[in-house]
């Protein structure tokens with residue numbers, strides 16, 4: 436039977452048509468989701484979409500097929516108990532923080548955490564104490580130092596849980612094993628946002644998963660790095676330091692009462708796929724990755740991040756699946772490199788920052804995809820012009836710091852300033868406020884978040900002082916075309932500040 440073609444199929448103002456066009460295009464996805472659009476092709480997804488009918492269990496009260504599916508995931512990852520998340524790691528982070536601390540309690544958290552952690556802080560009226568990640572020579576945020584965790588816990592007995600993001604959006608991990616030992620000495624729970632590390636358990640070439648390093652709750656987005664639908668994630672519990680009944684209560688609050696069976700099916704497929712083929716597929720993928728990194732060494736100007744180029748105390752370990760490509764000593768910016776890769780080579784990157792782009796790879800990537808990326812980078816590298824004053828940089832890698840003869844490229848080290856909190860986030864959000872032009876808000880207390888998306892880490896949170904430096908950084912980020920979000924004024928010209 437010939438396929439029916441409806442008139443709407445040429446209408447690119449329609450999302451369905453636009454998605455189909457994208458799926459047929461030659462644009463290669465170096466971005467999420469980790470399935471890279473390559474898993475089972477169902478002809479009619481609607482035919483599978485149901486609600487909790489007889490025989491299909493209930494995610495909020497699992498007793499049958501969904502209970503078994505979650506147990507299968509727990510066994511695969513070595514967790515005591517695992518929960519399906521249909522609203523991404525976001526729902527897991529909200530639930531874990533909510534369950535681990537009393538309302539109005541104090542959370543020790545890495546500052547470079549995803550906005551969902553801040554939203555949990557806000558919803559539960561928590562006080563925050565921040566762990567600042569070490570700046571790296573590459574210009575991205577590095578690891579959290581275990582000694583800082585120890586110091587904070589010694590100084591502040593009111594802390595009742597610790598939250599660490601490892602790996603970061605850039606793929607840098609912290610020494611979770613040591614941090615877990617420190618936190619457990621106080622009998623407190625350690626929650627690790629491992630949203631970007633669901634693949635760690637399947638190869639020794641990746642950092643060790645927080646699950647085996649002793650974290651009490653670990654949250655992983657399957658959709659980011661493994662073959663599973665967007666929004667799918669897992670929350671693993673490994674100890675008794677968190678009350679599971681309380682956790683379940685919060686999961687039922689933050690997750691929809693109508694979890695999608697398509698999403699749950701995708702998680703079950705992903706877990707089964709990794710069980711059966713994970714190890715073998717990983718081997719092939721690691722070979723592709725290693726070959727890519729090897730070839731990238733011959734680039735003269737562009738630089739691919741490699742942890743051996745930075746010191747171990749700022750980068751405990753690196754996830755090589757996240758490929759960070761710096762503009763190095765060239766005249767380019769991250770945005771220009773991103774556009775070039777997209778427009779000329781049809782390679783869609785995961786994101787661009789001021790001085791680098793991120794290509795997110797996964798077990799589902801093909802040799803052809805890696806080949807296209809390698810070839811594109813070599814061609815761009817050959818044609819690149821070198822910035823004045825840096826032409827003799829040779830093997831000395833310059834990663835987006837101050838350069839003579841050109842404007843400074845913003846690195847994460849510049850963007851993420853030490854916060855100056857004046858009041859808890861929730862309290863600031865509930866205060867009377869006024870709207871000021873951003874430029875006129877120096878010295879005021881912000882009532883709003885400002886973050887770059889991705890990665891969704893705040894430049895400033897409610898309750899913190901808007902310094903001249905922060906305001907200038909927000910301005911520079913906008914001028915660079917980075918995606919500044921969080922302000923209620925969508926034009927980003929004004930900000931709500933607390934009226935004292």
Ligand SMILES: Cc1ncc(COP(=O)(O)O)c(C=O)c1O
Nearest residue numbers: 522523524525549604628630656
């Ligand atoms: C570090 C980190 N944690 C958590 C999340 C939230 O994950 P999800 O999109 O699965 O809700 C993100 C999203 O980008 C992230 O980068």
